[in-house]
Amino acid sequence: MLARILLPLDGSEVAETIMGQLGRLLRIKDAEVILVQAVPVPLHVGLEYAPITADLQAESEAYMAALVKNLCAEGVKARSIVRVGGEAHTILEVARETGATLIAMATHGRTGLSRFVFGSVAEKVIRASEVPVLIMRSFDAAVPGAARTRASEVPFRRILLPVDGSEAALGAVPQLAAFAKACGAEVRVLGVVPAVGSKPGDGEPLVHKATQILATAGVPVDPVVRLGDPASEILDASGRHEVDLIAMSTHGRSGVSRWVLGSVTEKVLRGSTVPMLLFRTKT
Numbered sequence: 001m002l003a004r005i006l007l008p009l010d011g012s013e014v015a016e017t018i019m020g021q022l023g024r025l026l027r028i029k030d031a032e033v034i035l036v037q038a039v040p041v042p043l044h045v046g047l048e049y050a051p052i053t054a055d056l057q058a059e060s061e062a063y064m065a066a067l068v069k070n071l072c073a074e075g076v077k078a079r080s081i082v083r084v085g086g087e088a089h090t091i092l093e094v095a096r097e098t099g100a101t102l103i104a105m106a107t108h109g110r111t112g113l114s115r116f117v118f119g120s121v122a123e124k125v126i127r128a129s130e131v132p133v134l135i136m137r138s139f140d141a142a143v144p145g146a147a148r149t150r151a152s153e154v155p156f157r158r159i160l161l162p163v164d165g166s167e168a169a170l171g172a173v174p175q176l177a178a179f180a181k182a183c184g185a186e187v188r189v190l191g192v193v194p195a196v197g198s199k200p201g202d203g204e205p206l207v208h209k210a211t212q213i214l215a216t217a218g219v220p221v222d223p224v225v226r227l228g229d230p231a232s233e234i235l236d237a238s239g240r241h242e243v244d245l246i247a248m249s250t251h252g253r254s255g256v257s258r259w260v261l262g263s264v265t266e267k268v269l270r271g272s273t274v275p276m277l278l279f280r281t282k283t
Contacts, residue, residue, distance in 0.1 A: 001132065001178045002034045006100040007122075009089045011037065011063060018106040018136050019071065021170045023153045026076045028119045028182055033071060034098055035064050035080040038090035057082055088124035095131060106132040123141045126250070126278055132175060154275060156183040160243040162190045163206045164264065172279030173210050175217075176247050177217035179277070186220035190237050192230040231267035238274055247277040 002025060008014045019026065026033050039057045064080035079100075083090045085261050095103055126133050136154070159180055163169045180187050191207035197210040207223045215219040226233050238246055248265055269276060 001101050002028055002031050002182055003101045004034060005096065005097055006034045006036060006091070006103045008087070008103070008124070008125075009035055009037050009064070009067070009224045010087070011060065011209045015106050016067070018104055019067070020152065021106075021136055021154045022104060022134075023074075023263050024155070024280060025182065026071070026078075027074070031077065033078040034094070034100065035067055035078065036081050036091060036094045037064055038087040039081070039082060039084045039223065041086070047069055048158075053084060057084060062189055080109060087121045088128075091121070091125050092128055095129065102132050102134060103129055104136065106136050108170055119198050124148050130136070130171075130280060132280070133278045134275060135269070135278070137273070154244060156180075156185045156244045158241060158243045159183075159185050159245045159247055159277075160190055160234070160246045161187050161210065162192060162230070162237075163229065164192075164249070167206070168207055168281045170206065170213070171281035172247070172249045173213045174217070174221055177219050179247075180214070180219045181217065183227050186222070187214050187247075188237070188241055188243065189214070189221060190234065191225040192233040193225065193227055194229075230264045231271070234264070234268050235271045238272065243274060245277055246272055246276050247279065249279045249281045 005026065006024075007022075008017060025031070033266045036169070037060050039053060039060055041053070060082045061080075064082055068080045073144060082095050085093075086136060087177065091103065094100070103125060105125065107122060122133075156179075159176070161173070174189065179185075189207050189210045191204065204225055207225055211221050211223045224237075226237070234246065234248075237243070246268065248268065250265060265278070
């Protein structure tokens with residue numbers, strides 16, 4: 001899963017923070033890091049804009065080359081790709097062409113994932129990506145009114161894995177096991193069933209299966225089943241257990257194409273203040 005990590009950048013300091021946040025993962029033996037940047041296409045496409053686009057591309061290539069040089073000096077196997085085109089389209093295209101196994105993106109804003117908005121580049125990538133997408137917040141939490149501080153490396157020590165009662169949710173567990181082992185993390189498997197209309201034992205079979213897969217892979221794991229609203233329970237468990245990452249499966253043949261307003265995934269994305277790792281699973 002960490003063989004080829006794609007890091008989309010937009011030239012901003014905010015986007016660059018992800019390289020520091022994922023320092024340990026980027027230095028994993030045999031992992032390749034691919035930096036990608038999209039050069040925007042002018043609104044009025046024409047020959048007169050060609051020199052401007054060429055200059056922007058040359059500037060981006062120089063910027064990316066400097067970042068790659070710094071990463072290589074730190075022992076990271078890295079390269080960069082610059083394309084002219086839309087950001088989301090470029091990210092997804094490069095991911096397919098390079099055989100990326102993970103896309104890692106930084107969100108903008110002090111409150112991290114709570115600023116996640118529909119129509120953003122991150123949301124478009126999550127909807128269509130065929131590989132797992134790691135969404136990070138750009139800056140550490142801060143006291144209101146205080147200056148932003150650059151986010152430090154994120155140690156993924158405790159991971160929360162909600163399972164939603166469908167067998168499809170188990171499809172991502174082997175990949176998560178590999179990720180957890182690489183990070184030296186423990187996993188808490190959370191089963192949530194509605195408080196109304198549920199009976200004792202609901203949710204336990206899938207929690208048990210996920211726990212077995214993780215334990216067999218050598219990952220420390222702790223199962224728990226709770227009654228209540230899924231999104232609320234996931235967010236509550238995230239804070240209560242002080243997790244560093246929430247890993248969730250999405251459903252649908254094309255990523256989150258069936259993602260609807262008010263879905264559990266959307267609510268957690270909007271409410272989470274910790275990174276999220278989203279896996280695409282087929283229904």
